[in-house]
Amino acid sequence: MNKKHEPIDSLLSRQADQQLSAVDWDQLYGRIQNRLDQAEDRSHIRLTKRRWFRWAVGLSAAAAGFVVMLKLNNTTPQPIPLDPGRCAAVQLIEHENRTVAKIEDAAATQSVIVMEPSQKQTVVCFTEPQRVVAQCNVTIVDQNGQAEKENNPRSSWVMMTVSKPAPAENQAEKDQLDIAFSL
């Protein structure tokens, strides 16, 4: 469909055409090029600044993450209150059995654990090294509650770890608690 032109359109066109005839197109093109060059320069500067900014942000985030990791690694687990009479599961490395250890005395950094005399052997709790969080003294007692003498000095220690409680079969075992000690 052809566009219908009215006298007003003709007036506007005439004036525009008259002015257009006087335009120096090469000069206009040159001015546009200059403006585009300036826009490109500004764009490059903005891009460079943005890159440096991203670098700075990335580096700061990495440094912050590193500091947080160091803090976490150095954090020692809080001691769980250990009440006398509470039990903990201990694995006997030599016999590969689990038994119940009774806590006789509890302190912030040291506990005395009395082992039921199911075994008369030295009690050593073996765990994966990375799960070891504490060390405590163990006293092995006999049925009368008398401490057995330890001939091997190395047997006087046991390593306790945080682990899932063994399935409870009796009330004593139900009192078992995963214990974490402060070093």
Add this chain to the structure above:
Amino acid sequence: MNKVLGIDISEDDGVSLVQRSRAGDRGAFDSLVRFHQVRAMKTALRVLGDVHEASEAVQDGFVTAYLKIKNLKDPEKFNAWLLRIITNAAIDRQRAVIRRRQRFKSHEDVAELIAKQCDLSETKEIQSAIQSAMGRLSKNQAKAIALFGIEELSHKEVAEILGCSHESARWYVHQGRKKLKVLLKEYLK
């Protein structure tokens, strides 16, 4: 083939230039400038009525187009997209001119300033009157009037550039013409 200022561009070449420009080829964009600057200038001139202001608007428009060409999804729509940018740049310039003129206290000051600045021949008088009249149209009316006068653009293309329906575009043209007939009646005799 389209030939403007010594540049031969087929439609396929045009699309290829747009695609290369989007990929960052400055040389391709320069060719697009060469090809489109006449139509851009025509459009801006019809809005502004002044060569100097139209030239500034065209420069503004091409810079905007260069910076935003990556946003253009369909290279075949480059013409309409560019003219939209140019008309918007021209309208912005027009508003700036109006604000500048409004700083003067009275109409007499404006007339005195114009008389001092240029030889007020009849042609210049008409140009000044057109400039003033176009400034009194709404943005859409001014854009529609300017684009409607570009011979190469169809009604559909005008509506596309304005971002409205065909009927709305015709309405803007109708209303714009109606106002201009009143404002420029002296020059229509």
